[in-house]
Each structure stands twice: as structure tokens, then as C-alpha cells.
Amino acid sequence: MVPINIFLFVFLFFMFLVLLFTFFNVYHMVRYGRACKSTIVITTVYLIVVLGMISLSIYLISLADWSTSISIIPASTNQIY
């Protein structure tokens, strides 16, 4: 039996990657983007969308029951003998 909360670690690792990429994306926009309103608007919209999606994901994940486990080996294989 494998506890399903192991998927939360997968999610945490992925969140780290998303935040890392978001940091580099925003850095590039601020460092190399043209100094105009559209650069500021695009960067702000991106940050709102990403942070909104992360918040929504955390909310949805918090609703689930993570105390259960799943069986990798099918139950029928235990009944060979």
C-alpha cells in the first residue's frame, strides 16, 4: 500500500519549478522588455494568473482526503495460494 500523500511531494516539487520559471520570466520582462505600459500590464496579468492558479490549486488539493492509501499490486495476486 502506498499513501497517496506522496503526490503532495510531487506537487510541491512542481510548485518550486513553476515559481522558479515565473521568477526568470518576470526578470526577463523587467530587465530586457521595452519600457512601456504593455510590458507592465503583461507582466502584472501573468503574475495574477499564475498566483491565482497556484491559490486555486492549493484550495482544490486541500479539499481532498490525503489520509488514504492505494495498492499498487492488484488484490487478486495475493490469492494465488
Added chain:
Amino acid sequence: MLHLHHLPNSKPGEKPVLFLRRHWLAVLRLFFFALLASVAPLLITWLLGQTMPSLLYSTEGSAIGSVFLSIFYLSIVTFFFQEFIDYYLDVWIVTTERIINIEQHGLFNRVASEMHIALVQDVTAEVQGAVATFLDYGQVHIQSAGETKRFHFKNVSHPEQIRNTILRLAEEDRGREDSINHAA
């Protein structure tokens, strides 16, 4: 940030004339693929609901599903924006003195080069295909004198107008340089 009126190494009196990016169709294409990818999990959820509802609505199924859906949609947004940055930061600036080519390849690869506009020898505008003809976008190739290096403006709007503007600016700059040399 890149200030058009304070470009690096700018000469006194240098003015920006053209600020170019690829045609907006590139963004539209990207947006379409992101939209198409967004529909895929909904289709899979619907299929699972039809074929294996017990798996989909089980405690474990919904918990693991919420993780994978979150990862999938966040990947789409991150990938979309990264590709958008590639589009947004690829720029060509034509000033009264030079042509600046800035290309962003991925996150950590950036190439910036420039050419003195008086060195421009030949400018070719190329429009290929029905969509490109209808929307008036295409390639502009700029050949400098005495060098094999060519600048390539990819999928820019109004390539013919750009070609004419660059040729006119090159002629004006050569005229200015000639008058300075004669005066000296």
C-alpha cells in the same frame, strides 16, 4: 528596461524610426495551441466519467486527479508565457544611425547585434503564401557592404514599407557622412 530614446551606445541626434516584432499571428498561434491543450483534461475527465466513474469519483482518484490537473494547467500557463517572452523580446530596432537585432532564444540565451545603417547595401522584402499576402507580413533580409553577415527580420508586418524605410535611411545617412567628409 529598454528605453527607445536612450538606446545603449547611441550617437547624438540618433532617433528611433522603427520598432519591430514578429507579426501578431505568432501569438495567436501560440494562444490557439494553449487553448487546445486546455481542453484535453476536460475531455479525459469526461471519458473517464463515461467508462470508469468509480475511479474518477473515488477519494483517491479525485485527490490524485486534482494534483495532476493543477500541474497540467500551471505547465500550460508557464509554457505559454515563456514562449510569449521569446516573441516579445525578439525585437528589431531601426534608428537613423543603425539597425539593432535582439533575439531571445529560451530563457538563458540572448543575442544582440547591430549594423551601421550606412553600410546597408541591399534590402530584400519577401512575402510568401496566401495568409502572409492577405495579412501583409513576411521576411526582410538586410545585406551589409563588405560582409557576409545578413540581418533577418522574421515575419514582420509590412515588409515592403520596412524595406523602403531602411533604404531611405541608409541613403540619408550616407548623404550625411559625405557632407561631413566634404566639410572636413
